[in-house]
Amino acid sequence: MFKISDEFEVVAKIVAGVTHQLNNVFSIVDEISGSIQDTINLGGNLTAENLKKKLDKISHHSQRGKVLVKSLNRFVHLRDTTFREIDIIELLEDFVLLHSHFINQKGFRFATCFEEEKxxxxxxxxxxxxxxxQIVWNFLNIKNENSEIKISVLGSADSLKIVFSTILPKESKSDFNELIVSLGQIVSSYNIGVNLKDEEPYATVEVCFIHNK
Amino acid sequence: MFKISDEFEVVAKIVAGVTHQLNNVFSIVDEISGSIQDTINLGGNLTAENLKKKLDKISHHSQRGKVLVKSLNRFVHLRDTTFREIDIIELLEDFVLLHSHFINQKGFRFATCFEEEKxxxxxxxxxxxxxxxQIVWNFLNIKNENSEIKISVLGSADSLKIVFSTILPKESKSDFNELIVSLGQIVSSYNIGVNLKDEEPYATVEVCFIHNK
Known part of the structure; x- marks a missing residue:
């Protein structure tokens, strides 16, 4: 039920998810532009105000597309450096945006709880x-009545941690624990720790930084 | 001077190149939409014909964005199956589109020579x-007066090959030959062969299929 994907699969999934979102943006832009054309062609009444509203929508969606594309660009450059100082908040904002296709598709929603400050x-x-x-992707495989994935940033300086939480049925606990142990083995050499906190009915996974600067 | 990138780097480069192209598309759409808004706000004269021309441009660029996104989606799914029957023409069309950012940036151009037939x-x-x-990316590192990269598909059935060709200065020949030998070692287990044909002043690389169906 739970599974760790390799690095390549993760990139492929994220990019594929974003292509669906971008395709959607272009479809909307094209549709709005087409609807204005139709009104003109049919000799319909197109007030300046109405036209402006539709153009605002086109600009809004173009901006949305640009933000998506910028996050995707940052994501594919993450592997350029092995270790560096990184702003968790920026990474999480990109993370949420780049996962929104899958989150919607699976009927989940993110509840984020962190300040904008670096x-x-x-x-x-x-x-x-x-x-x-890996944490969020596996959360999506839990049949979940709650359907909320909470992401918080807690602590400060050398005790910072990212906390992911969702409802986990009892019968999945031991499998999920195995996943987190395997994940910990992979990421520990990158100064990242993962711990599962047992707080029934929640699966709460803390991502921490073993030796922070 | 010549270098083989690993699989991950290739995906990262392609995605990064496409994000630049997509960013460009969104900027153009937003700019056209903004220019119509400006005309309305300034009480300028916006004829139906003029408006339709601008909307056509918005639709044209949205369509271009959709095509790009579709190629990118196909690209990230290429690794889903290890071996399969594949249409070279579709792959090359995606290839050309997904490389156009780098080709333009380096002052090169593609000259393609293949029919649309599968x-x-x-x-x-x-x-x-x-x-x-790897072939094209390394071509881009050749200082080249010609700046053309020719891509052809030759032969039929079990003798099909893709031929890449550009001008190669004499002093780069031996390095380039080494690159092709290394590349051949990597791809031979995937039923792909690469051969450098010495046809001065050209570097002509043939990609062939060792045991075609």
């Missing part, structure tokens, strides 16, 4: 994203 | 793209 940690940026992805 | 081969689709990428 929170710096020292680790491998790619493997931090990778660890977060 | 040409099927049996190999690893990802490593076919990978081999083509």
């Amino acid at each position: 929170k710096l940690v020292f680790c491998s940026p790619f493997y931090l994203f990778y660890a977060c992805h | 040409k099927l081969v049996f190999c690893s689709p990802f490593y076919l793209f990978y081999a083509c990428h």
